[in-house]
Amino acid sequence: xxxxxxxxxxxxxxxxxxxxxxxxxxxxxxxxxxxxxxxxxxxxxxxxxxxxxxxxxxxxxxxxxxxxxxxxxxxxxxxxxxxxxxxxxxxxxxxxxxxxxxxxxxxxxxx
Amino acid sequence: xxxxxxxxxxxxxxxxxxxxxxxxxxxxxxxxxxxxxxxxxxxxxxxxxxxxxxxxxxxxxxxxxxxxxxxxxxxxxxxxxxxxxxxxxxxxxxxxxxxxxxxxxxxxxxxxxxxxxx
Numbered sequence: 001x002x003x004x005x006x007x008x009x010x011x012x013x014x015x016x017x018x019x020x021x022x023x024x025x026x027x028x029x030x031x032x033x034x035x036x037x038x039x040x041x042x043x044x045x046x047x048x049x050x051x052x053x054x055x056x057x058x059x060x061x062x063x064x065x066x067x068x069x070x071x072x073x074x075x076x077x078x079x080x081x082x083x084x085x086x087x088x089x090x091x092x093x094x095x096x097x098x099x100x101x102x103x104x105x106x107x108x109x110x111x
Numbered sequence: 112x113x114x115x116x117x118x119x120x121x122x123x124x125x126x127x128x129x130x131x132x133x134x135x136x137x138x139x140x141x142x143x144x145x146x147x148x149x150x151x152x153x154x155x156x157x158x159x160x161x162x163x164x165x166x167x168x169x170x171x172x173x174x175x176x177x178x179x180x181x182x183x184x185x186x187x188x189x190x191x192x193x194x195x196x197x198x199x200x201x202x203x204x205x206x207x208x209x210x211x212x213x214x215x216x217x218x219x220x221x222x223x224x225x226x227x228x229x
Contacts, residue, residue, distance in 0.1 A: 043115075043204050043220035044155070087154070098145045098206075099218060101155040 004088045009106040018075040020105050022088030025069040030092045033064060034099065035073045037084040044087065044101075047073065083109045113139045115207050117221035124195055125229055132190045132224045134205030140185035141207035145218070146178070149202040161188055185209075195228045202226075 005023040012018040024033065035047040048055055048062045050071075055062045061074040075082055087104040091097065114137040124130050134144060143162050147155040159175075161167040161182035169175045177199075179191040188207075192199055204223045 043223045046217065098157050098160055100157065103154050
C-alpha cells in the first residue's frame with residue numbers, strides 16, 4: 001500500500017471548518033483513500049473514503065486532487081468532540097486486507 | 112453502523128500470567144478479523160489477520176506462540192497474550208471485515224482493550 005504524509009498536528013477553532021491535508025504521491029490506480037479517526041483511548045472510527053471523485057457524507061467531505069496525489073478531509077463545522085487523531089490511509093483492499101496506519105494528524109479543536 | 116465489541120476493556124495482570132481478550136461482531140458475520148497493538152502516543156500496528164476456521168497470519172516480528180489467536184466462529188475471535196510481561200502492556204484493538212451493510216471491505220473497530228502487566 002502507498003505511503004501517506006500528514007501534518008503531525010493542527011488546531012482549529014470550534015465552529016470553523018477543519019481542513020486536514022494528506023499527501024499520497026505514490027498512490028496507484030486501484031488504491032482508495034480512506035480516512036479514519038481515533039478519539040483518545042478508543043478504537044478508530046471510519047469517516048469517509050474515495051477513489052477519484054470528491055465524496056461527502058454526514059460527517060465530512062473528501063476532496064481528491066485530479067492527479068490523486070493528495071487529498072483533503074473537511075469537517076465543515078468542527079466541534080470539541082472532533083478533537084482526535086485523523087488517519088489518512090491508501091489501500092487497494094480496504095478493510096478486507098487490513099489497513100496500515102501512519103502517524104496521523106492530531107486535530108485539536110479550540111473553544 | 113455495525114458493532115464490534117471487545118472484552119475486557121481494561122485488564123491488569125501479574126507478570127507471567129496469560130490474558131485472553133475477546134472480540135465479537137455483534138450484528139454481522141466477520142469473515143476476517145484483525146488484531147492491532149498501540150503503544151502510548153504511537154499509531155496502530157497490525158499484529159495478525161485471522162480468517163474463520165483457519166490459522167492466523169502474523170505480521171513480521173510478532174511472535175505467534177506469544178500472541179495466540181483463535182477465530183472459531185464468524186462472530187468471535189480471541190487474542191491470548193501468554194506469559195505476559197510488562198513490555199506487553201499496550202492497547203489492543205480488534206477489527207472485523209464483512210458484509211455489514213456498508214461498502215465492501217469496510218473495517219469496523221472494537222473499543223480496544225488496555226492491558227497492564229505488573
